[in-house]
Amino acid sequence: MKQILSEKSRAKLMGIREFVRKCGIPEMFMCRFVGIYFLISGIVLQMFKAQERDAIGEWKDYIREFPVRNSILWMIFGFLVLTIVYCVVPKKYKIVDQIMLLLGTMFLAISLVWRNDQYYLAIGISGIVIAFVSHMMGKITPEQFSHIPEKVTACIIGIVALAVTIFISVTTVMHHKIFGTSCYDFGIFTQMFYSLSENFTAITTCERDKILSHFNVHASFIYYLLVPVYALFNNQETVLFVAQAILAIGGVIPVYFIAKNRNFNGFGRIAVCCMYIFYCGICAPCYYDYHENSFLPTLLMWLLYAVDQKKIILLYIMTVLTCIVKEDAPLYVICIGIYFFADEQGRKRLHGAMMTIVSGIYFLLINNWLGEYGDGEMMASTRFGNLILESGDGLMSIVGNVLKNPGYFFSLFAQEKTLLFIVQVMMPLLFLPFMTKHLRRFMLLIPWVIMNLVVGAGYSYAASVGYQYIFGPSCLLIYLAILNVSDMEEPRRNSFVTVSACVCIVTTLSLVSWRASYIESYKEKEQHYKNMEECLDTVPENGRVIANPWFLPHLADRPEIYIFDQNDFEKDPNKTEGDGVTFADTVTGLLDMNRYDFYVMSWGDPNTSIAMPYLEEAGFVEFAKTEDYITIYVSPEYLAANPTVEIVGKIG
Numbered sequence: 202m203k204q205i206l207s208e209k210s211r212a213k214l215m216g217i218r219e220f221v222r223k224c225g226i227p228e229m230f231m232c233r234f235v236g237i238y239f240l241i242s243g244i245v246l247q248m249f250k251a252q253e254r255d256a257i258g259e260w261k262d263y264i265r266e267f268p269v270r271n272s273i274l275w276m277i278f279g280f281l282v283l284t285i286v287y288c289v290v291p292k293k294y295k296i297v298d299q300i301m302l303l304l305g306t307m308f309l310a311i312s313l314v315w316r317n318d319q320y321y322l323a324i325g326i327s328g329i330v331i332a333f334v335s336h337m338m339g340k341i342t343p344e345q346f347s348h349i350p351e352k353v354t355a356c357i358i359g360i361v362a363l364a365v366t367i368f369i370s371v372t373t374v375m376h377h378k379i380f381g382t383s384c385y386d387f388g389i390f391t392q393m394f395y396s397l398s399e400n401f402t403a404i405t406t407c408e409r410d411k412i413l414s415h416f417n418v419h420a421s422f423i424y425y426l427l428v429p430v431y432a433l434f435n436n437q438e439t440v441l442f443v444a445q446a447i448l449a450i451g452g453v454i455p456v457y458f459i460a461k462n463r464n465f466n467g468f469g470r471i472a473v474c475c476m477y478i479f480y481c482g483i484c485a486p487c488y489y490d491y492h493e494n495s496f497l498p499t500l501l502m503w504l505l506y507a508v509d510q511k512k513i514i515l516l517y518i519m520t521v522l523t524c525i526v527k528e529d530a531p532l533y534v535i536c537i538g539i540y541f542f543a544d545e546q547g548r549k550r551l552h553g554a555m556m557t558i559v560s561g562i563y564f565l566l567i568n569n570w571l572g573e574y575g576d577g578e579m580m581a582s583t584r585f586g587n588l589i590l591e592s593g594d595g596l597m598s599i600v601g602n603v604l605k606n607p608g609y610f611f612s613l614f615a616q617e618k619t620l621l622f623i624v625q626v627m628m629p630l631l632f633l634p635f636m637t638k639h640l641r642r643f644m645l646l647i648p649w650v651i652m653n654l655v656v657g658a659g660y661s662y663a664a665s666v667g668y669q670y671i672f673g674p675s676c677l678l679i680y681l682a683i684l685n686v687s688d689m690e691e692p693r694r695n696s697f698v699t700v701s702a703c704v705c706i707v708t709t710l711s712l713v714s715w716r717a718s719y720i721e722s723y724k725e726k727e728q729h730y731k732n733m734e735e736c737l738d739t740v741p742e743n744g745r746v747i748a749n750p751w752f753l754p755h756l757a758d759r760p761e762i763y764i765f766d767q768n769d770f771e772k773d774p775n776k777t778e779g780d781g782v783t784f785a786d787t788v789t790g791l792l793d794m795n796r797y798d799f800y801v802m803s804w805g806d807p808n809t810s811i812a813m814p815y816l817e818e819a820g821f822v823e824f825a826k827t828e829d830y831i832t833i834y835v836s837p838e839y840l841a842a843n844p845t846v847e848i849v850g851k852i853g
Contacts, residue, residue: 225287229298232340233287235333236301237279241272243309250312257313257322296345302337306330307703314711316718320625323711327628327704334703338696346695347467354467355457358474362453365478368717369446369487374438375719376488378730383750384757384764387441387490389415391757394431394440397424406761407753409576410768417575420567421493422525437754441491448495449487452502452676453477459502459509459680463687469695473683475702477502479709481625482675485666488716492669496526501533501676508541509680511549520556524563528571529652531564533673536647543641587613587659613658614650622657622664626671626678629705631697633682645681649674666712732827732853739825739849740799740833748801749809752831756801765802769793770811784811791815798839799824802832825849 225233249256249263256263286297310326338346376382389408393415396404403415403424416422431440453474460473477483483498504519506512520538524531534556541553571577581589581599588599588610603610615623626649627634634646653674657664665671686697723730737755740746745761747769756762771790778784788811800816802809809832816834824835828851840846 223288224284225295225298226284229287229340232298232302232337233280233283236298236303236305237276237283239305239309239333240279240301241275243305243312245272246309246312257317293345293348296341299337299340302333303703306333306337307706310703310707311710314707314714316715318711318715320621320708320711323708324624324628327707330703330707331631331700334700335696338692338699341695343691343695347469349467349471351466354470357471358453358457358478361475362450362478365484366446366450369449369484369713370443372713372716372719373442373446373487373490375723376716377438377442377490377754379719379722379726380730380733380751380755381719382490382754384753385750386492388750388754388757388762390441390491391437391754392759392762393424394427394437395758396760397428398432398435401425401428404760407757407763410763412761417571418580419493420525420528420571423493423496423522437758445487445491445495449483449498449672450478452483452498455499455502455506456679456683459506459683462509463683465687465694465698469698472695472698472702476630476682476698476705477679479702479705480629480675480679481666481705481709481712482671482678484709485712486669486672488713489668492672493527494669494672497523497530497533497673498676500526501673502680504534504537505676505680508537508553511545513549513552516552516556520560524560528564528567528577530673531560531567532651533648533677534560535564536644536677540641540644543644544639584656584660584663588655610655613655615654616658618661619654619657619664622653622666625666625708626653626675629701629708630678630682631701631704633685633697633701634678637681637685637688642681642684645677648677728853729830733831736825736827736831736833736849736852737801739852740801741843741846743843744798744835744839745796746799746801747797748799749803749806752801752803763797765800765806765808765812767808770808791819794819794821794836795838798836800834802834804829804832822848826851827853 222228245267246256249266254262283297283301287295290297307330310330313326314323377387382388384407389405392405392407393403396402404412405415406412408415408418427440427444430444434440456474456477457470460470465473486492487495500519500523504516504523507516507519520534523534538553538555538557538560542550542557543553544550545553568577568581572581585599588602590598590602637643652670653663656670662668663670682701686694686701689697734755737752740756742759744759746756746759747763747765748756750764750766753762753764767784769792770788771792772787773789776782776787778787785807791812794816800812800821802812813832813834820837821834822837822840824833825848826832835846835848
C-alpha cells in the first residue's frame with residue numbers, strides 16, 4: 202500500500218515538474234521575473250517624473266510613495282500572462298521572456314538617463330544593461346536571433362534612423378530659435394553660405410574680423426555641394442541643421458550593406474545599425490552648432506563600404522569627396538588606403554596604395570598652401586601646440602618633433618583629462634576596436650589617436666564627444682568594431698553587437714536627450730523669441746553691422762557683419778583690470794565707430810551699457826529695440842545716405 206502511494210506521489214511530483222518545465226521554469230524564470238520587475242519599476246519611475254520630480258535626488262520620497270501593493274499585483278499578473286504565452290506558442294517562437302527582459306531592462310535604463318546628463322550614472326546603468334542583456338542573449342539561439350525577414354529589418358532600421366534624424370533636426374533648429382547659437386560656430390557658416398549663394402565665394406567678415414574667404418581658414422570645398430540646397434530653400438535651418446542631421450545619420454545606409462556583407466542577419470543587422478545610429482560620436486557633435494565635419498560620417502562609411510566590397514569606382518569617388526571636406530580629412534583616406542593595401546591580397550590592393558599616395562600628396566599641398574596663403578599656421582599652433590617648438594612651425598616640423606621624441610608623443614595618448622573621453626568613446630563599442638589579432642586593422646585607430654587623443658591633450662575640444670572632431674574617427678571605430686566582431690563565432694558575435702547597441706542607446710540618450718528642453722523653452726516664450734527675430738529683421742541688408750555674438754547668426758545673411766565684444770573698446774594704457782578697477786574703468790571710447798552702420802547689442806551684455814554713451818555722443822540714435830533684451834543703434838551717416846529708412850522703435 203505504501204509502495205503504491207509512493208509511486209502515485211512520485212508520478213504526481215513528476216507531473217508537477219513537467220508542468221513547471223512546460224511553463225519555462227526554472228529556465229526562463231530570471232528573464233521573466235526581472236523583465237517584469239524592470240518594466241513595472243520603469244513605469245512607476247515615469248509616473249514620478251511626470252510630476253517633475255527626480256527619483257534619484259528625491260530618492261527617500263520616491264521610496265515612501267512607491268505603490269508596493271499595486272506593483273506586486275501587476276508583477277504577478279504580468280508573470281502569469283508571460284507564463285501562459287510561453288505555454289501556448291510553438292517552440293521556435295518561445296522568445297517572449299527574452300524580449301521582455303530586453304524591453305524591461307532598456308525601458309528602465311532609458312527612464313533613468315532620459316534628460317539626465319549625469320554621465321557617470323549612464324556608466325553605472327550601462328553595467329546593468331551589459332549584465333542582463335548578456336544573460337538574455339544566452340537564452341536565444343542563432344536561428345531565433347536572425348529569424349527576421351530582410352524587408353522587415355530594413356524597415357525597422359529606416360524608422361529608427363528617421364526618428365533620430367527628426368529629433369536632432371528639431372532640437373538643433375529650436376536651439377537656434379531660442380538664440381542658443383553664436384558666431385562660433387554658426388554665424389560664420391551662415392555668412393559663408395550667403396556668399397556662396399550670391400557669388401560662389403566663401404567670403405566672411407565675422408570669422409577673423411576682416412574680409413576673408415573661409416577657404417583660407419579651412420579647405421572645405423565640399424560646401425559647394427550644399428549651395429543648391431541653400432539657394433532652393435534660402436533657409437539657415439534647412440541648410441545647416443537639417444542637412445547636418447541627414448549627413449550624420451545617413452551613414453547608416455552603407456553600414457547596413459557592410460553588415461549584410463559581413464553576414465549579420467535579422468536582429469544582428471538591426472543591432473549593428475543601431476550601434477551607428479546611436480553612437481555618441483555621431484549624434485552628440487550635431488549640437489555644436491554646424492561644421493563641415495558633418496559630411497564625414499556619410500562619406501567615410503561609403504568609402505569603407507567600397508573598401509569592404511572592393512567597389513573601385515566608388516572608392517575613388519569617395520576618396521576625392523572625403524579629401525575636400527577639410528585639410529585634415531586626407532588623413533582618414535591615407536589610413537584606410539594603407540589598411541586596404543595590407544588587407545587585400547589580389548591586384549586590387551594597388552588601389553589602396555594609389556588612394557594613399559594621392560590623398561597624401563593632396564594633404565601636403567593643401568596644408569602648405571594654407572600655411573603660406575591662409576590661416577594654416579594659426580590653426581596648426583592651436584591644434585598641435587603641444588607638438589610645436591616655435592609659433593609658425595609647419596606641418597613637417599611636427600612630424601620631425603614626433604620622430605625625435607616618440608616617448609613624449611606616446612605620453613599624449615592617455616592623460617587624466619582624456620580618460621572620461623576614452624570611456625565615452627570605447628565603452629559603447631565594448632572596446633571592440635582593440636579586439637583583433639590583425640595588426641593592420643590598427644591603422645584605422647590612427648585618426649582617433651592623433652586627432653582626438655594627441656590633439657586633445659593640448660586642445661581640449663578635440664577630446665570631447667560634444668564637438669565636431671569626433672565625427673570622422675567615430676566612423677573608423679565603428680567599422681573596426683564591425684570587422685572584429687564579425688570574426689567571432691555566431692553566438693558570441695550576436696551577443697556583442699546586441700549589448701553594444703543597447704549601451705550606445707543608453708549612453709547617447711544620457712548625452713543628448715536633455716536637448717528636448719529646447720522645444721519646451723521655445724514654446725514657453727514663443728512670442729518673445731518672435732519679437733526678437735522681428736527686431737533683428739529690421740536691420741537693412743545693406744547695413745554694415747556689429748552685433749552681439751548670440752544675435753550675429755540671425756543677422757549674418759549680409760556682406761558685412763562683425764562681432765561686438767571687449768576688443769571693440771579703446772582702453773587707457775595706464776589702467777588694468779583688478780584691485781577694484783573694472784573693465785568699464787579702463788574704457789575711454791569705441792574703436793572704428795565709422796566702420797559700422799548698426800550696433801546690435803544685448804541688454805544682458807555689460808558691454809552694452811558701456812558703449813551707449815559713446816554711441817550717443819557720436820550721434821548714433823536708437824533704431825529699434827525689444828523690452829529688456831535688444832537695442833539697435835544706427836549711425837547718422839547711414840540715415841543721411843538712406844533717407845527712406847525710418848526709425849522702427851520698440852517691438853513687442
